[in-house]
Amino acid sequence: MISTFAEMDLRPELAETLSKWGFTTPTEVQAQTFPLVSSGVDIMVQSRTGTGKTLAFVLPVLQRMEADNMGEKENKRVKILAIAPTRELAVQVGLVFAKAGRLQGIHVATLTGGAAYGDQLRALRLGAQVVVGTPGRLVDHIDRGTLDLSNCTTVVLDEADEILDMGFQEDLEKILGKLPAEKQSLLFSATLPDGIETIARRYMRKPYRLNLSAGMEASTSLSHAFYEIHKDSKIEALVNLLHLEQPELAILFCHTKAETEEIARRMTAEGFQAAYLNGDLPQVTRTKTLDAFRKRQISLLVATDVAARGIDVLGITHIVNFGIPRGVETYIHRSGRAGRMGRPGKVINLVTPLDRVKMRTIIRDAKLTAEIKPVPQGEEVRKKMRERFFEELVSRADANNFGDLADFAGELANNIDPAAVIAALLQDLQATTGKLAVGYDVLVPSNKREPRDTATRSKLRERPERGAKPLREEGMTRLRLNLGRNSQIQPGYLVRMICEKAGLTSAAIGAISLFSAHSLVDIKSDSAEQVITAMNATPDDRGRRWNVTRF
Structure with a gap:
């Protein structure tokens, strides 16, 4: 297998670009x-x-x-x-193509x-050889006649499972149908569900399969932990953890757009540099937010x-x-944002008692080891913050870069009890930053289960008759939706649509049953x-x- 970029015998322009980037060894x-x-x-x-895909x-x-010959006018077409x-x-992909090329x-x-x-129209008229886009906008350009794919020689489907999972199969097939039959197709995906296999059969030519997912395992450079928390103290537990980490x-x-805004506002109020990202933000704001994140x-x-x-x-x-x-797939996708290129990272899971079984199943199926940790309480947080503050003082004292302030400090120490001076300064620090008194005392979920009587256990063992409706949880209402599997509906898509449209969290959604032409969803x-x-x-x-409608 190739071990260095030099072994690829790259054209000089590409080799020079990689050298400037400091890349020598391929993933x-x-x-x-x-x-x-x-x-x-x-x-x-x-x-x-x-993984550098x-x-x-x-x-x-x-x-x-x-x-x-990229200088010739006839070659200024989408390839x-x-x-x-x-x-x-x-x-991101467009930037990599632009910089590399x-x-x-x-x-x-x-x-x-x-x-x-x-x-976009200006870029196309100038003769873009590479076009990178999302399915919806690509279809718009095709319908408008502003995007000609008749000379395209290569098509890349990046994160193909997500393209389908977000409901773009119809748009994707329309785009692929506009491409020449004699083209090279490159499909990259974290998972290969049935929909991907269907796309491959219809639009690819005996593709070579390369499985580098390691059984959908997360990066080995990540550590995983979950904290069992009380549902009523979730935000406070989060604040404590962020202060410690x-x-x-x-x-x-x-899960929802409303949650992103609410949590970001609360974390900002708690002193963290926080911002949110969701589908309602204008593109300009999204771009600025990501740039600020990259710049720390x-x-x-x-x-x-x-x-x-x-x-x-x-x-x-x-x-x-x-x-x-x-x-598991969502867990791996999320985790993949950290621990890139072998760098260390942590995945923290906030788990309520209702989520406990599901979270353990995910960890087990992902073949991971996760440490179960108690939720840190306020005193632990304050102790840690004061230890950090002490270390910072020691470091600054050792550096001794105080200038004229050192003389003033000596004068204060000679005339006032040093402990009183420090206490007064700490009071001012606390009043302006609050950093030494942070942390909450949070509720801890009980591990005790309510005892069940014999009659209850008997009912739980009873199995519904064949053909009976699925049991509905107490406090839930079953709704019938007019779209099902034939419309490419998936449980994840339903949860997202309901949460975004109704402004709910996924906790309000219970069992989901998909049928050919309809779906059943239990809602609080x-x-x-x-x-x-x-x-x-x-x-x-x-x-x-x-x-x-109600069912």
Whole structure:
């Protein structure tokens, strides 16, 4: 296997670019993908995030364009199309293509929703050889006649499982149908669900399969811990943990847009440099927020799973699962934001008693070891903060860079009890920063179970008759939705739509049953009418009308 970039015999422009970046050794996915892509075969690569897969397709694709004379007008046509599930990922991929291909004279057009059409049209008219975009905006350009794919030689599907999971299968198939039959197809995905296999059968030519996902295991450089918390003290437990951990860069995941805003506001009020990222933010604001995060002006980014897609920032030290992941794949995707390229990192999970079984199942299925830790209490936090403060004072005292203040300090010490002087200064510090009295005393969940009588245990052992309706939890109302599996509906998509439209958290959603032409969802009874009204009011993000009724 290739062990250095020098062994790839790259064209001089690419070799020079990698040298400027300080890259000498390819990652596993880069080393194994390069000869395959260079040979022209179709490939399906299963690889987790954080492994350098963007460069794994950018390098060989640009290498294959060596024979083209990019200065000739007839070659100023789209040769490479890369499709990504989100704006952020599309922008990231576009930047890598632009930077890597700059010395070759490669022009890149990035076509995403939320951005002005004018700049995109201008980039296409100038003759972009590489187009990177999200499915919805690519379809818009195709329908407008502003994107011609008839000369495309290579198509890349990046994070293909997320493209389908976000409901873009119809758009994706429309785009792929506009491409020439004789093209090279490169598919990269963390998982290979049935929908991916269908795409491969229809649009790829006997693809070579490369599985580098290590059984969907998270990075080995990450440590995992979960804290069992009381549902009524979740925010306070989070504050305590952040004070103890002091993350350099952290992403906190929750389920709804409303939660991102609420948590970011609260964490800012607690003294953390926090901001939120969700689908409602204008593109300009999203870009500024991510830039601030990269520059360490923000240390805590609160985001939904969808909004966090495409965030490629080195140095993320902590992932906080405030909202429990919906499964192993989501857990791996989230974790993959930290521990990149073998760097150390931590994954912190805040687990209520209701989430306990699900979280342990995720950890087990992901083949991970997670340490169960008690929630830190206020006194522990304050003790740690004071220890840090003491260490900072010692360090500054050793440096002795006080100038004229040293003389003034000596004068104070000679005339006033030094302990009283320090106490007064600490009072001022506390009044302005509050850093020495932070921390909350939080509720701790009880591990004791209420005893069940014999009759209750008997009922639990009873099994419903064949064909009977699934049992409904007490306090839940079952709703019938008019779309099901035939409409590419998946449980994760339903949860996201209901939470975003009705402004709920996933805790309000119970069992979900999918059928061919409809779905059944259990909702907390006091939120049922809210869900019915919100879901029936407007179409979803695919323009589909929902008809939600009580079942």
